[in-house]
Amino acid sequence: MAANGNGVSTTPKSPLARIQTQKNGGICHDDSGKPVKAQTIDELHSLQKKRSAPTTPLDGVQGTFATISEDERQRQQLQSISASLASLTRGTGPKVVRGDPAGKVQSVSHVAHHHHIEAPTISVSDSSLKFTHVLYNLSPAELYEQAIKYEKGSFITSTGALATLSGAKTGRSPRDKRVVIDDSTQDELWWGKGSPNIEMDEHTFMVNRERAVDYLNSLDKVFVNDQFLNWDPQNRIKVRIVSARAYHSLFMHNMCIRPTPEELENFGTPDFTIYNAGQFPCNRYTHYMTSSTSIDLNLARREMVILGTQYAGEMKKGLFSVMHYLMPMRQILSLHSGCNMGKDGDVALFFGLSGTGKTTLSTDHNRYLIGDDEHCWSDNGVSNIEGGCYAKCIDLSREKEPDIWNAIKFGTVLENVVFDEHTREVDYGDKSVTENTRAAYPIEYIPNAKIPCVxxxxxxxxxxxxxxxxxxxxxxxxxxxxxxxxxxxxxxxxxxxxxxxxxxxxxxxxxxxxxxxxxxxxxxxxxxxxxxxxxxxxxxxxxxxxxxxxxxxxxxxxxxxxxxxxxxxxxxxxxxxxxxxxxxxxxxxxxxxxxxxxxxxxxxxxxxxxxxxxxxxxxxxxxxx
Ligand SMILES: Nc1ncnc2c1ncn2[C@@H]1O[C@H](COP(=O)(O)OP(=O)(O)O)[C@@H](O)[C@H]1O
Ligand SMILES: C=C(OP(=O)(O)O)C(=O)O
Ligand SMILES: [Ca+2]
Ligand SMILES: [Mn+2]
Incomplete structure (x- = not known):
């Protein structure tokens, strides 16, 4: 731009077009749609979400058995969760409420008021005064929001999967797995050379359990998943997973069998419970502890405690160990195998240690997928234990593994992958975090999954x-x-x-x-x-x-x-x-x-x-x- 000696521009300015205002109004207004009904912003927001409908009629049309009211059912459910979270030394469960402490609590405080288990007057502690907020069987969308808001390293990838970081541990820790030895497990289980069962005593288990429960109760909120294992209806196992992270809750939502709303209403008491304290370590001064990680299985109590690792595969494979005990007791063989079926009903099992190709080879576009990793073989045939697949995704390509590639979409948990910071496109060849990158998705994300998985x-x-x-x-x-x-x-x-x-x-x-x-x-x-x-x-x-x-x-x-x-x-x-x-x-x-x-x-x-x-x-x- 040319300037004269006074620094004033000599270029002639083209005048801006004049804004034409309407002659009759004076104020511009948009009358293209009807105005919202809300009087305030809060009211507007309250219009956005509608309440989930109760899933079964409450009037008892289902049968002659006394049906309980929705209030009573919710009360029983909270009581069951409070019992799961009870400190055994204090003999009392925490006050639990449903919902996110940050948002509006569903079934607000009066529920908690009626529903915590009354504490005995002795041993009143701060922790028994506080509420534990329970995020119970949240949907994938809700879990995405929780993860993205509160868990560092959670991102939405370009295909809609939830990228997460599992922290310091990116694989299982088999040397930190302990199993309680008692009068019955001493004779029943395989101990000693070559065995994966490293012993611990009941007392040490209780020390670690208390540590996990206290940690979980100290949090603002915990995630609780009530789900099933095993598609064989006669041998279905009810599992409850209590965890500190949305990532863990979504992982198990995908990996275990998802109950229908009706099944959830009648869930009752779980057959097995996992307390996953994730990043919170075990105490190395505790007997038997050789690192800050401990995965402890107590078959008599039907409980597992996880301390000091956030690798989600511990939960999945921990439950698999449990099935390797429970199923043979019923003369059912548990199998570390993938399983698929041809158009003519011919079933194949794919046994193999991790990373040998069970998931890759059982996911076959020309066959029905029954499951990729854990099965049972009973007198009636085969059944998948799980409700999802857990694929290795290092060097994953659309050409070689199209069905797995396409399963990595909204709802899928993608662990420890590297992605472009802007486009959020995943680079499956990148091993910067680990070589054991993984995708966990519900089995129905594979188009030719055989549902039910038997x-x-x-x-x-x-x-x-x-x-x-x-x-x-x-x-x-x-x-x-x-x-x-x-x-x-x-x-x-x-x-x-x-x-x-x-x-x-x-x-x-x-x-x-x-x-x-x-x-x-x-x-x-x-x-x-x-x-x-x-x-x-x-x-x-x-x-x-x-x-x-x-x-x-x-x-x-x-x-x-x-x-x-x-x-x-x-x-x-x-x-x-x-x-x-x-x-x-x-x-x-x-x-x-x-x-x-x-x-x-x-x-x-x-x-x-x-x-x-x-x-x-x-x-x-x-x-x-
Ligand atoms: N010849 C092969 N057969 C099977 N998998 C192979 C082969 N060559 C390379 N791979 C790769 O090995 C990995 C097998 O992993 P996966 O199927 O998840 O194992 P598993 O389910 O048994 O843990 C995949 O990343 C797959 O792409
Ligand atoms: C998840 C694991 O293995 P797999 O690939 O067999 O599912 C594992 O060994 O932790
Ligand atoms: Ca299908
Ligand atoms: Mn696998």
């Missing part, structure tokens, strides 16, 4: 071994005896990240392909599996989803598309009738060809000349339980 007796039992040494062939057909051998020895690898301290695939022997979760001796599960496979004529297969043609570091992991072709050939029955030859070392039956898979990779001796670890490997494989 199926007939399995036809194929596939053992997935992620072989870090590259000595196993990509697939072999197993006799029943071989199936038992591999099931009990459980040769596979621990993949990076799923357990605390594992940085690269590490060879391991994990009995039942889930040694971290079993409670009884491996041979108990194996005997049940053998009996069922024989009775129902199931075929066993060993599929290596790990390295081939060299160990981790030198060879390559078997390509997922090849593994899928192998699995397709098992499902279709074509592999059962293929030509086989026996390997010298294992006596494994290896197919000579499979459609879509290069024949040379089917035989490891073609790719591995003489693996240095091979002899060591055979020394290790021995059943010394």
């Amino acid at each position: 199926g007939p007796h399995p036809k194929n039992v596939i053992l997935l071994a992620c072989d870090a040494f590259g000595v196993l062939p990509p697939v072999s057909k197993l006799s029943l005896a071989q199936t038992m051998y591999h099931f009990i020895s459980g040769y596979t690898a621990l993949v990076a990240g799923t357990e605390d301290g594992i940085k690269e695939p590490t060879a391991t022997f994990s009995a039942c392909f889930g040694a971290a979760f079993i409670m009884l001796h491996p041979t108990k599960y194996a005997a049940m599996l053998a009996e069922k496979m024989q009775k129902h004529g199931a075929t066993g297969w060993l599929v290596n989803t790990g390295w081939s043609g060299g160990s981790y570091g030198s060879g390559n992991r078997i390509k997922l598309p090849y593994t899928r072709k192998i699995i397709d050939a098992i499902h279709s029955g074509s592999l059962l009738n293929a030509t086989y030859h026996k390997t010298e070392v294992f006596g494994l039956d290896i197919p000579t060809e499979i459609e879509g898979v290069p024949s040379e990779i089917l035989h490891p001796e073609n790719t591995v000349s003489c693996h240095p670890s091979l002899s060591l490997f055979f020394l290790w494989i021995r059943l010394d339980f």
